[in-house]
Amino acid sequence: MDLPDVKGRLEKNYPLKKLNTWKTGGQAEMVFWPENLNELAEMFSWCKTYRKPLLFLGHGSNVLLPDQGFQGMVIVNTQLDKIRWEKESVRTEAGYSLMRLAREAAERGLNGLEFACGIPGTVGAAIAINAGAYGEEIGNWVQDVKVLTPEGEIRMFNRNDISFGYRKSSLQDKKYIVLESSFLLKPGGEGGLMKEKIKDLMEKRKRTQPLEYPNAGSVFRNPPGDSAGRLIEQAGWKGKCVGDAQVSEKHANFIVNKGNARSEDILKLIQDIQADILIKFGVKLETEIKVITG
Ligand SMILES: Cc1cc2nc3c(=O)[nH]c(=O)nc-3n(C[C@H](O)[C@H](O)[C@H](O)COP(=O)(O)OP(=O)(O)OC[C@H]3O[C@@H](n4cnc5c(N)ncnc54)[C@H](O)[C@@H]3O)c2cc1C
Structure with missing residues (x-):
């Protein structure tokens, strides 16, 4: 049952507290930060072979982790942060910071992701759960997504093959792990105005959200037609x-x-x-x- 030979950081008996924004939880038996997608796929297949329970995390800003700890492997994707900008689009690996992506798009005059400037998660998780704010959601801007299926297959989906709903997606329903994705944005934005919009949204968050304490954002979904x-x-x-x-x-x-x-x-x-x-x-x-x- 030797672990795969990987370059990524691997820790045993690691505090879950350090892996989520509520800062709660017990010890994880093992935690792995893959350096690249191959390492992620390799560890995934090792867990399958040895029937190790597997938990996949980004920034841990939308999870409540168990006090009794996690007996198994936690794969944290934050090192998977390659990014490639094109004229009107961008392709990122799943661990890229969504806040950073939103800011960088604005700096390039690419409209669309400003709403996401205060969402402290990774791009991969945001797509899986269709993160959103102020009536906008990430699914609206996705062009394609590369996933790892529960069977260990890598598959590519076009925007039209994915259904996005209120804080949910068909990718999450099928337990796919998002590996990489691209977004088609709107060029021609005025950088200064977009930065101003981001500043306003961030100030609004500071005014209305308890960012001074560890938290995980909104705990409950809004019921239909209400808050x-x-x-x-x-x-x-x-x-x-x-x-x-x-x-x-x-x-x-x-x-x-x-x-x-x-x-x-x-x-x-x-x-x-x-x-x-x-x-x-x-x-x-x-x-x-x-x-x-x-
Ligand atoms: C202060 C604050 C404000 C927030 N505001 C918003 C907001 O305005 N709108 C909003 O939608 N959310 C908001 N959130 C919640 C959270 O930031 C988002 O849901 C974010 O997308 C979660 O990303 P993460 O990387 O932290 O996911 P994690 O918490 O690490 O994981 C969340 C879930 O996604 C799964 N997952 C992780 N990575 C992947 C992947 N690559 N592929 C498939 N599944 C994956 C995990 O297994 C888990 O089930 C807020 C949170 C905080 C703390």
Whole structure:
């Protein structure tokens, strides 16, 4: 059961806390940061052969990781960050930072991704879950996507072969791992104006989101025609705590870690809010974040 001979960093008994923005979770048995797509595919196939549970992560800004740790391999794709710009398009590997991509597109006068300037994830995860903000979503700008299938095959999909919905995609439904993608953007943007727009959006986030504490963005999806934050605030949850996990005073759809919160504290708040909102408004809130089990 020797591990594959790889150049990428490999750690044993590594704290999950360091791999997610809530900064919670126990120890991972193994964590691997592949240096290139071949190494990723190799480790993936090793895990399949030896039936090792596998968890794939980007920046960990949309996950709740288990306090009891993860017995298996966590593959973190943040070193997969090659990028190639063309006149009206860009191709990136899955680990490229979405915020950086949005800023760099604006600097080149390429319109489209400004909405993503405050989304602290990787491009690959953003495509899989169709990240979005201010009525825009990443799926609108995707041209093609290269994936690794659960069977270990590499496949290429055109935009028209993928369906994107509210924070979901057919790629995620099929458990495909996004390896690489290209975006077709709109040239002719005025760099200065686009930078101004990004600055405004970032200031708005700072004003309305509790960025001073570890968090994972919006915890719940908005129910059709309503806002999860509005329902949670109206039900009186702002500021409520379980341990060091607190419903943000600034934005009711955020749960923050005020110090030493555990994932189970966050999960308890999530479940209590879900039960209360169902009773008070008859609405079943679903999580936007992914709860990972050990
Ligand atoms: C302050 C803050 C603000 C945020 N604002 C927004 C927002 O405005 N809009 C929004 O949509 N989200 C927002 N988010 C949530 C999050 O940043 C996005 O969902 C982001 O796309 C997640 O990327 P990640 O790399 O951190 O994914 P991770 O948290 O690492 O992973 C998320 C899920 O995707 C899977 N995954 C990871 N990489 C891949 C891949 N390459 N292929 C397939 N699956 C993969 C993981 O297994 C996991 O299930 C916010 C988060 C924070 C902390």
